[in-house]
Amino acid sequence: MGSDRYDEFKEDTEGRARVADSPELIAYYKDLERFEAGALWTVANKIEPWAPRSASVPVVWRYADLRSHVLRSVDLVSPEDAGRRVVYLNNPGRRDVAAAVGWLYSGLQVMKAGERASAHAHTHSALRFIMEGEGAYTIVDGHKMTLGARDFVLTPNGTWHEHGVEASGSTCIWQDGLDIPLVNALEAGFYAVHPDLHQPVTHPVDDTTHTWGGPALQPQISGWTKPYSPLFKYEWEPTYEALQRYARATDGSPYDGILLNYVNPLNGGPVMPTIGASMQMLRPGEHTKAHRQTGSYLYQVAKGSGFSIVDGKRLDWTERDIFCVPSWAVHEHANGSATEDACLFCFNDVPVMRALGLYREEAVTDNGGRQIPA
Ligand SMILES: [Fe+2]
Numbered sequence: 001m002g003s004d005r006y007d008e009f010k011e012d013t014e015g016r017a018r019v020a021d022s023p024e025l026i027a028y029y030k031d032l033e034r035f036e037a038g039a040l041w042t043v044a045n046k047i048e049p050w051a052p053r054s055a056s057v058p059v060v061w062r063y064a065d066l067r068s069h070v071l072r073s074v075d076l077v078s079p080e081d082a083g084r085r086v087v088y089l090n091n092p093g094r095r096d097v098a099a100a101v102g103w104l105y106s107g108l109q110v111m112k113a114g115e116r117a118s119a120h121a122h123t124h125s126a127l128r129f130i131m132e133g134e135g136a137y138t139i140v141d142g143h144k145m146t147l148g149a150r151d152f153v154l155t156p157n158g159t160w161h162e163h164g165v166e167a168s169g170s171t172c173i174w175q176d177g178l179d180i181p182l183v184n185a186l187e188a189g190f191y192a193v194h195p196d197l198h199q200p201v202t203h204p205v206d207d208t209t210h211t212w213g214g215p216a217l218q219p220q221i222s223g224w225t226k227p228y229s230p231l232f233k234y235e236w237e238p239t240y241e242a243l244q245r246y247a248r249a250t251d252g253s254p255y256d257g258i259l260l261n262y263v264n265p266l267n268g269g270p271v272m273p274t275i276g277a278s279m280q281m282l283r284p285g286e287h288t289k290a291h292r293q294t295g296s297y298l299y300q301v302a303k304g305s306g307f308s309i310v311d312g313k314r315l316d317w318t319e320r321d322i323f324c325v326p327s328w329a330v331h332e333h334a335n336g337s338a339t340e341d342a343c344l345f346c347f348n349d350v351p352v353m354r355a356l357g358l359y360r361e362e363a364v365t366d367n368g369g370r371q372i373p374a
């Protein structure tokens with residue numbers, strides 16, 4: 001500790017560290033420092049908070065602000081030199097780890113028609129959510145997927161993958177989402193460039209959709225043993241149709257409206273071990289009740305407009321805007337239209353929270369379950 005004060009975290013509560021500094025104790029603490037050690041009671045209340053205190057702050061990244069700057073990068077750098085031409089989302093509380101929220105990274109990537117990036121693999125798990133343009137494709141371990149707006153595609157841990165846009169297509173922009181900060185925090189990040197710079201397509205185009213995309217139907221023969229979903233692409237149209245059909249059968253959640261999780265079709269689990277994803281629909285005029293959950297959440301507005309209130313901060317959003325909900329932040333969502341539905345794509349680290357026994361949620365009951373924006 002740099003200062004001479006060691007009791008700044010003491011709490012006057014039974015069961016918590018509450019030792020006040022004295023000249024004798026300070027001398028003791030300084031002796032410990034000489035041996036790269038310290039007295040736990042000087043930091044216990046800091047490192048063991050009563051509840052999560054996220055360093056991330058609620059942010060909305062508006063597409064209208066960022067789109068032109070994303071496009072500027074096309075003339076400034078080539079995909080060959082940049083590796084990936086991406087403007088990343090930098091939460092003011094997480095600049096040290098380049099995270100958009102918590103331990104999640106995100107960015108907006110752009111590619112022109114006819115461009116393709118080199119194939120690579122990493123231990124970070126990744127996803128893409130297509131924002132605009134035609135002719136985008138991703139190849140994952142020899143499986144080529146054609147991508148349209150609002151399609152969601154996986155590039156899991158360890159897979160060879162590369163992205164491109166067909167020469168007949170148009171400039172494409174998509175959101176990348178990765179667990180880079182988490183994997184780096186665990187000091188388990190590896191990266192490899194494909195020895196041939198590109199990989200062959202070894203399966204029929206869109207074969208994972210053809211094999212695994214049937215509703216509640218599984219192929220008789222699969223042999224799939226990987227720890228992530230064999231369905232690499234989740235298309236927008238069937239997802240939106242499923243939301244509309246589900247809405248006919250349910251009142252939905254008071255906190256999320258009509259929400260469907262993207263899952264591994266083999267076992268109903270998350271799409272990847274470290275990243276979960278969902279698409280939710282807020283019906284016309286719907287304003288959810290507030291709750292909080294552990295885990296970090298990054299939303300992209302797939303359709304419509306409205307606002308969310310996150311820890312008392314109102315975030316207005318419209319199509320293709322991105323916003324975050326930090327861990328344990330109180331949040332509620334509102335559709336701003338009385339006639340049109342609004343849809344929110346979300347990816348999160350909930351699978352990590354659940355796997356480690358750390359997932360919790362709590363409803364807000366004050367003020368009728370709604371926050372009063374600051
Ligand atoms: Fe990658």
Ligand SMILES: [Fe+2]
Binds near residue numbers: 255291
């Ligand atoms: Fe929530």
